Amino acid sequence: MDITWSNFKKQLPVVCQAIAEADFLAIDGEFSGISDGPSFTTLTNSLDTPEERYEKLKAHSMEFLLFQFGLCTFKYDDVKAKYIIKSFNFYIFPRPFNRNSPDKKFVCQSSSIDFLANQGFDFNKVFRDGIPYLNQEEERLLRDQQEEKRYHTNGASTTCYMYISPDASRAPVVPVIPDDQKDFIDKIVYQRKLIYQTMNWKFPRGTHVETVESPNNERRMIITKVDEDERKNKEIQKKVKEQEDLNNAVGFSRVIQAISSSSKLVVGHNMMLDIMHTIHQFYCQLPNDLEEFKSLTNCVFPRVLDTKLMASTQPFKAIISHTVLAELEKRLQMPPFNPPKVESAEGFPSYDTAVGQLHEAGYDAYITGLCFITMADYLGSFLSPPQTHVSVQSDVISPFFNKLFLMRITDIPYLNLDGPDCK
Amino acid sequence: MDITWSNFKKQLPVVCQAIAEADFLAIDGEFSGISDGPSFTTLTNSLDTPEERYEKLKAHSMEFLLFQFGLCTFKYDDVKAKYIIKSFNFYIFPRPFNRNSPDKKFVCQSSSIDFLANQGFDFNKVFRDGIPYLNQEEERLLRDQQEEKRYHTNGASTTCYMYISPDASRAPVVPVIPDDQKDFIDKIVYQRKLIYQTMNWKFPRGTHVETVESPNNERRMIITKVDEDERKNKEIQKKVKEQEDLNNAVGFSRVIQAISSSSKLVVGHNMMLDIMHTIHQFYCQLPNDLEEFKSLTNCVFPRVLDTKLMASTQPFKAIISHTVLAELEKRLQMPPFNPPKVESAEGFPSYDTAVGQLHEAGYDAYITGLCFITMADYLGSFLSPPQTHVSVQSDVISPFFNKLFLMRITDIPYLNLDGPDCK
Known part of the structure; x- marks a missing residue:
């Protein structure tokens, strides 16, 4: 469901209810750019320490705008034995709401804009009808x-x-x-x-x-x-x-506040930048110190799970060779995996994975949630007795909580939000 | 006529011919923002020297994108005794044309984007189908x-x-x-x-x-x-x-090159930023020194005329109280002025000034041209014998050549492109 400023006030209670009733949430962001200086290769150098990686992303990636936010809520229906999903595609723009409001500037990177344009991204929806927001300050x-x-x-x-x-x-x-x-x-x-x-x-x-x-x-x-x-x-x-x-001026930040205060598990794919942008745009300036960033993330999103990290970790690492979202989703439809049954809630348009609408944030969030369920269920098959449905409370999932994938870094397995990182 | 990347190659000869046959050209640019730091009031402080004004605009206004360029060509038809116009509305975007092309970044200012959005500006046309460009370097x-x-x-x-x-x-x-x-x-x-x-x-x-x-x-x-x-x-x-x-990669810069090499009179309204952006985006980095900027402007646009400056100078100053483009255009339809007769060339859509499409660059360029003709013809009425049509070669216009309006500066009448400024 597309949510713009025109229908935001009407749909906000629907969004909040979807969050409140969900077992877990999947999110994805689309940005106006990635790096304002160094090449992507330099930004994600394989020899970075977690501190260096965080500092570089903070320095070179935060001036861009998170202008589309995808949220897909997943609620397991025991009777139907399937997940019922509600998918939202928010268009976001720092619309000045009156003459005293901050006149925000943001950077666009041609290659990113061109990439999204080729995917059919609707810039008019963002700039004419985007939802405004304020950070906490x-x-x-x-x-x-x-x-x-x-x-x-x-x-x-x-x-x-x-x-x-x-x-x-x-x-x-x-x-x-x-x-x-x-x-x-x-x-x-x-x-x-x-x-x-x-x-x-x-x-x-x-x-x-x-x-x-x-x-x-x-x-x-x-x-x-x-x-x-x-x-x-x-x-x-x-x-x-x-x-x-x-309330109008706070706008989209209320959605993030609802996600945050729900303390629900938040699933993302390669979600470090999503988290950094979300905090930067809707909460506060990012701290200089990585440990402070970790504490802040724990406050905003008490429990996160990164499907790219999960797919890159055993037992999945041995059987999954490509962890790019679209390829991961394809791989997880084949044995030994069993793609889960999901159904869009009444009144919500359903996505067809066969057609695909990749890089629309709501669709990417949906796919991310599917990948998570499939991998979780696969872990359930090793339990005795084997479980075909694994709940988000299950012990088989908890080892993946609060660990973020670090792109291209091969010797450090992840960014650990719950403590010091591996050296 | 809207020109995007889809029809650019086909229409370029039409554009070049329109330039070649014109008596004069009117231009206007729309930008993704005005100031990346100081407020507009600070940027255009009334006590600025011309050097200070130039330095501030250069420092705080050039990171924005000129993403719509309006060109209206005016050719006088002696038989019909009216101007025949051809109006073009170019959508411009630094599309990366291959993997070696520069991945340009540009800044957007929320208030400017919001303003254009409210005018119905089509951002999809810019980002999905904008014309690429290269500067000379x-x-x-x-x-x-x-x-x-x-x-x-x-x-x-x-x-x-x-x-x-x-x-x-x-x-x-x-x-x-x-x-x-x-x-x-x-x-x-x-x-x-x-x-x-x-x-x-x-x-x-x-x-x-x-x-x-x-x-x-x-x-x-x-x-x-x-x-x-x-x-x-x-x-x-x-x-x-x-x-x-x-040629494709050079893209829109070829239009500016055609304007430049035609040496035709280029008319704009409050055109300092239009000139600075045009040179910065399609020619080269702006020089630090104001005198060098003047020389450069003389090379790129050998003859310019600023209608805001003209309207703020005697004899117009005494009878025109508001020089904002839309108000100037209204004022010039009333006595003692005679709005000129103009006609769109065959195959070109005609603008209706009664409806107005203000802040579409092509329309603003058209209106600017109308204002220029009306004021020029008014000057012709003082000649003996009085002239109802004043050509761009007339001596009554030349005092206004190569002088740019300096916003809010009351004690310095203009920026003089042909020599030192008044102190």
């Missing part, structure tokens, strides 16, 4: 601004309410006023003060002040004569509106 | 590579032809070979040499060698037994193909 800042504004405009003291402009919390845009403009500015400031004072004197019973912004960014002050009840009512309405604006 | 490099390659594969000496790989001119991709890979590489190099030597010995009458690349970047060597005539024929075919590949 930006969300906190916006929340603080709103609260401070409310305190000033809606405080107990009438004096405070009357004399302080609703926008006092915002720093002036132009702190240095050129000499020839000083008289003009002084006059405006004086007139504004005069309006507030006159209001106070003429309408001692109370007024309501609000600043509205027109679509072309012109701002007007609307002053309404109100009694105490009306004033309270207007304030409540305003608070609801502000809360809604805030 | 890249073109020269590619040409040199091709010539060197041809010299080696097609040289007089058979020995040279036989022993040197067709790709010897390209630097090896991985200069440092890890110790554990050295044996493998040595073996491959030996085998390759063996193939060339055996060929020479088995087929002394001659062979033709070529390396072909499959769509998924796999490379194969194709060796064909040929006699001398066939070999020459194949070489000619190859040369034609290479020339075509080179």
